[in-house]
Amino acid sequence: MRKLTRTLLAGLSAIAACAAGVLATPVAGDPVAEAATPYDQVTCGDAAARLFQLRGNGKELWYSSISGPAAAKPVVYGWRKVYTFSTTRPALAVAAHATVKGVVKLFVTDRDGGLRVYNFDTAKATIGSTRNLHTGNPAKPGPYDFSRLTSDGRRLYGTKGGQLHLMTGVTTVRRPEKSATVKTIGYPLALWSNAGNDQELLYTDSAGVLRAVDITTKGSGFTAAITTVRGSGWKQAAITSPGGGLLVRDTPTNTWRHLITLPTKATSTPITPHQTISTTHHTPNPPLTTPPDSCAPRTTSNVVSIARAELGTEEGPEADKYLAWAWPSEHTVTTPWCAGFVSWVTNHKAGVTSFKHLAVQQWVIAAREGRSGLRRVTTPRAGDLIAFDWDGNGDFRPGNSHIGIVDRVGANGNIYTLEGNWGSGTASVHRDVHPRNTTYSQFYIRID
Template sequence: MSRRLGQAVAGIVTIALAAGLGIAADAGTAPTRGQAHAATPYDKVTCGDAAARLFQLRGNGKELWYSSISGPASTKPTVYGWRKIYTFNAARPALAVAAHDSAKGVVQLFVTDRDGGLRLYNFSTGKAAITSTKNLHTGDPAKPGPYDYSRLTSDGRRLYGTKGGNLYIATGVTATQRPKKTALVKTIGYPLALWSNAGNDQELFYTDTSGTLRAADVTTQGGGFTATITTIRTSGWSQAAITSPGAGLLVRDTPTNTWRHLVTLPTRQTDTKITPHQTISTTHHTPNLPVTTPPAECGIDSSPGGSAAVTYDQLHAMFGAKVASRAVVETGLPGLIREMQAGHITTPARKAAFLATVVNESTVNYAAAQNGSSTYRGRGFIQLTGDFNYRGAGNALGTDLLGNPSRAATLAWSDKISRWYWTKARPNTNRYADRHDMGMVNVQIGFFGSSDPSHPEVAERCRDFKNAYKVLTGSMPTSVECTT
């Protein structure tokens, strides 16, 4: 939403969670370095609208195909046959495709080509068809652009591609323009399959022709990036058609069947085992070509225990003078705590992220409102902004906010709206908080400076998260991501 009072939203960008493989059994806490991750039981895996969508290039890059698995984490999933959904211009065939985001019935697909170009295709899940396209960068056969990746994947926030035996990363990914930055990460060879794994300590997994399975832990180094490579298995992984919709669920071509796994994956260099928790084959054949699926299709059914309770004195210890007066805050705090509890904002990481956001949006004042005459200006704990958000919140909560926008800054509705926005309008926010990823929390909330790492409030919100976490736990959080 907007920066606290008096500033407007510059746009809301929704990027789904890359819930990746091998999330720890307690999904309410972020993975700990050096600590093995337990396999996730099937009954703890949820898959959005109960489908994992698969996309694949065929016909030498001239065709885009689609399939889906209904109930991918269930005992007996329903697999739907592949079908062609798009034919590319013969003069500009695709080289690689990565499903990046899945939100509000639309899957974003980034496509590279041999000329180094980059395009965005929007796939409607309701129509099962490509409904719009956008050219982000046009390459030239004589002088190719930078995006001639033969393998491509996404963790929901960044694109990763390989060419010439090297792994590259593209940051500042949006649906309107080419990525802001592309950087060489490391030489890794020529993968058969490359897929994202944002839920574990390693961001990526990849296979090669010798059947080796490796993990890549991508980290920042100076002004760029590097990666630590861990060998997980030395044989048996010579497939290209491997991907993950998240939560430790793998879709793997054997190549005669699609296999589904829940697996225990290693943390940073500490455990080189990969243990199938359960394997179920189907009669659905996936051609052994690279396949991609949105990284947020499946996630952990969180609902963590714990308490949302927080006091004014704790808030003041976290944020100092940024917090409104005791009388104002303590008037709205009981309702805010009630809604935090209902929204499972009960772990230190989630509470810290939520409260750091609220203090910057409204000073923890339920009645906060932006200055100005705009009818749908920011109001309430989380500064609901824009007619589309007033309409959505009102429809979900059963009150006419569009016709009565001032209700958004009242004791009766401000707290409820904050939970709706955090858990319903932007359903992946808790999961980003679990990962200590304030950069993506800011993106989810729609903080207008979230896409600019140099914006002073980016560092401020991250610092507030760390301070809040320390007050709640007694120690500073580790592995905090402050920028996107």
């Protein structure tokens, strides 16, 4: 069976079979965050944080970058204008969603409620192509007139009318599958995705308050717990995070960085004093955006870094490389490829195991038998593999199983994953989240 219809599993998450990736329903967020990571233990995958900002009342897109944002001496490169929007459809908000093969995927909203994707070529520092996902007009506005927009690489979040909205089923080839109103949060100056903690979002307001947002499920929808991180002093919109607990904060004359972690009690929330990393990076105050999770704790497995770099890769010619290196006659539009993706990352790219196979069942058998450096573990960590058996009988048979890579484990046990062949339409490499206690089987594989 090539594609599967998602069903709710244990009332929490409807998840992909290897023969199909599908839209996850929400899983409750973890209430306790991971510890802050020191600067010298943060690594950034492409050694740069790429910053984007709208200027000129939404008519211009500007770009700059910070090489080694967690390094002892980051190099900050100046701003340049890289795109001019149509005067009839100026942009309202922009969110960097992911970097795929040297291209940053940017979601852009407009005042007519439209949604578009702009592909930024990192080598040329130019917009290479665009895709229109939804068009609105003044007489009949579309639903995407968000004045603040951000992405965590899996979902889009936007604000309008004082409300926080969440969009799921996000890809760069079609409009989001679902949208839900989460909570009233007012009108943020800055809104950005998490900085390597379990809370999904951070935002500032006109009073200079810095807050964190922990989104959880409520019935068939969502709600959010709001934590005050700092009660004053954060009256900027030009703030963003490339991940790893790292914040980039631009003032008109200085670029600062902070490290942050977010425990449950606001009074004990540690955030480092700012470090000035540039005095020449002159930045107006509109919101900043940068691709999420560009940076991560250095302790994160190389397997995770490789898999993260593939986020957004879609089946077809783009994803066929996951099979071509070992199975040249196979193609991702006809062959279930979640295990092929895992093989490509762990064997072909990371070189941490000699094992490869297109069947999830064979990965499980090899781990049970302790072959090729694979072994079963009961508690997963970043860089482990996670196999799923949807009927719960533990046979992991073809057509009823799936496999991915553990990106991280939340403090409440939720497992955040990177999975190939994810999506009910055109499958891709995508993020998902799974609770530990489910009606289906989970099998964890460590590569020694």
